Amino acid sequence: MSSILIKNIGALATGDLRNPLRHADSIYVEDGIVRAIGKGIDYRADTVVDARGITAIPGLVDSHSHPTFGEFTPAQNALSWITHYMHGGVTALVSAGELHFPGLPLPPEPRIALSLALLTKRCFDNLRPSGVKVYAGTLLLVPGLKEEDFDSIAAAGIRLVKFIFYDYSLLPNGEAERYVQWAKKREIKVKIHSGGVSRSGVSQVAGVEIIGRISPDIVGHITGGPIPMPEEEMKQIVDNTDHYLEICSSGNARLVLSLISAVKRRGAFHRVLVGTDTPGGTGIIPRGMLRQVGFLSSVAGIPPQEAVAMATGNVGRAHGLPIGTLEEGKAADIVLLDKIHGSVAKDALDSFSKGDLPGISVVMIDGKITVPGRSQQTPPPERQARIGEGGR
Ligand SMILES: [Zn+2]
Structure with missing residues (x-):
């Protein structure tokens, strides 16, 4: 002891x-x-x-990170980033998909998406860089997955799946909604890439209509990652849904202010999550979580202890993880x-x-x-x- x-x-x-x-x-x-x-x-x-x-x-919990292999990130050909984040107060990272795997075909075919999730999850089960808890193995949802694939990820302990490359012109066939049901049945959370196209060039644009159809648990980087959905659509999601609302350092600061004023009107601080959406085109930002908490408190006027909760306890609760609170x-x-x-x-x-x-x-x-x-x-x-x- x-x-x-x-x-x-x-x-x-x-x-x-x-x-x-x-x-x-x-x-x-x-x-x-x-x-x-x-x-x-x-x-x-x-x-x-x-x-x-x-x-x-x-310890800060980054709601949106992109790990690949251990502490190497191909996104910026850089090493040791997880240790650097730990020195910025980050004790856990939630992966929003390991999509920086070099040469990964985008969108990946179903068995490649599944293999990548299982491989990454298994590796990070064995690896805690500088002690940091990395919740990786987030399955990138693509057409053609089977219900047994959701059994495989659940058995591996994967707790998150993500819509980003899914072709939404297929929505009328009901497959995407089935994915959400299969995830919910297994207590797996669903996140969606919202807003415009990201650096990969092949992420799908998603605003209020797509999000209304899919009904994810978490609207990933609702204020932009890097490009947000139209401001009015963002406000409709705040007003008309219960989804978690993720703010990322890669996004649009003007919309963060707009989001927070909409959230304040509804008394919905419990729905706000903070992440960095890095490593990526925004870079590697070891002090990113601290800076985002400071922005929310000093510019958006949120009491600092509540901004801290958005970067800790809220993130744990939204992802069904037993972390983020000091108790x-x-x-x-x-x-x-x-x-x-x-x-x-x-x-x-x-x-x-x-x-x-x-x-x-x-x-x-x-x-x-x-x-x-x-x-x-x-x-x-x-x-x-x-x-x-x-x-x-
Ligand atoms: Zn991302």
Whole structure:
């Protein structure tokens, strides 16, 4: 049994929109699981982290990423990107499809799409780059899949399928709707590429009409990835459906503001997810999730702890994954961060409100410290946590 006590936390954001801040200054972790959160917890632990007044948030969960092989991304011929994202506070990535596989025919034929999903899922089951949880093996839906293919992916533990290359002129034959039913029957979530054509050049355009027909769980990058659907159609989806609404760094910032004002009117913050839609043509952005939280808080006027929830707990809930919240009984995926020296902000949450990047001191995944003092990707936080041997 291994244990960690984090003490002297300043603010604690939970990632749960219903209760986004907790009045607590300590977290006790045993065997990778958060066992207690409270004030002045004084259990004996193998490791003690003195947070020195800085902020704790759940590890960020990128709702829309494109892994391929391990930490190599052919999208930019670059290495180590997952480790760099981890230094930007990301502890989990949800794949929106492994479509950067070099030479992959697009759209792939059904057995190639299925093989790619199964292969990628199996590889990432065996591989946790820098501890990061990569939910990969997202099946790209193409015409001609069989119900037994959904059995295969369910048996492999795949939890997400995605419409992007599907030829919507085939919609009248009912196959796409059957795919959605087959997915739902197996508790697999359905995401759709929305808006205009992406870098591949062969993704299919989808707006309110196609989304109305397919009724996915999650409208991928509704504000553009990179090109959004028409603004009026986006607002209709906010007003007339319950779908999750994903905002990605690759998109259109003007529409993010429009989306948030529509969402605010409906009191639907629980439907908003944050991702980067990278690696890709937008690049590799290790601080992308932090920047998007800061944009939502400082420009779109969302309280910072609620913007954090959109990048953590909301993403876990939307994808049916047991991650994203900082609470008892959940995996200890935790980021400790503070304002950066020279920032006018008071602390990390105030940094988000003011639009300043915060600095990361500690990242912990499943109770293992993966960044021990300061991030390699953010400027140093003004106060750095101290990590020491246990005792009292
Ligand atoms: Zn994408």
